Amino acid sequence: MNPSKEPFFINRIKSVGYALKGAVYLISTEASIKIQVGIAIVITIAGFYFNISKTEWLIQTGMIGLVMSIEGVNTAIEYIADFIHPEHHHKIGRIKDISAGAVFLAAITAVIVAGIIYIPKIF
Numbered sequence: 001m002n003p004s005k006e007p008f009f010i011n012r013i014k015s016v017g018y019a020l021k022g023a024v025y026l027i028s029t030e031a032s033i034k035i036q037v038g039i040a041i042v043i044t045i046a047g048f049y050f051n052i053s054k055t056e057w058l059i060q061t062g063m064i065g066l067v068m069s070i071e072g073v074n075t076a077i078e079y080i081a082d083f084i085h086p087e088h089h090h091k092i093g094r095i096k097d098i099s100a101g102a103v104f105l106a107a108i109t110a111v112i113v114a115g116i117i118y119i120p121k122i123f
């Protein structure tokens with residue numbers, strides 16, 4: 001967002017670097033995203049094991065990305081909430097609960113999608 005005199009592409013490359021730093025920080029510090037990375041690895045192995053179709057791969061990969069992205073946004077919202085109001089406040093609690101609720105909705109959807117893909121292959 002800062003007005004910059006640097007060339008456009010240098011600026012973009014730097015932004016990708018910052019985003020990468022954020023993703024590494026997220027994965028290395030947040031327990032919930034570590035669990036999600038673990039689940040993503042297991043479900044990817046399952047994809048190879050059950051030889052799922054291209055369409056199933058697209059949907060599965062999309063769901064993994066969706067859940068992990070929303071988890072990242074949820075974590076950022078928690079950081080902002082703690083920064084702007086470190087003390088206990090019911091509105092901060094509500095903000096965090098709504099943010100966590102968004103992750104929950106994405107995760108439930110991912111579980112349903114996994115069920116649709118794998119249950120017929122297992123049973």
Ligand SMILES: Nc1ncnc2c1ncn2[C@@H]1O[C@H](COP(=O)(O)OP(=O)(O)OP(=O)(O)O)[C@@H](O)[C@H]1O
Nearest residue numbers: 032078085086087088089090092093094096097100
């Ligand atoms: N400052 C606060 N004021 C009011 N309620 C809070 C506050 N901080 C946390 N809470 C309540 O406690 C819950 C857990 O908060 P916390 O910040 O520990 O999130 P978390 O989901 O456990 O985080 P993480 O994903 O990092 O484990 C919130 O969803 C909210 O209901």
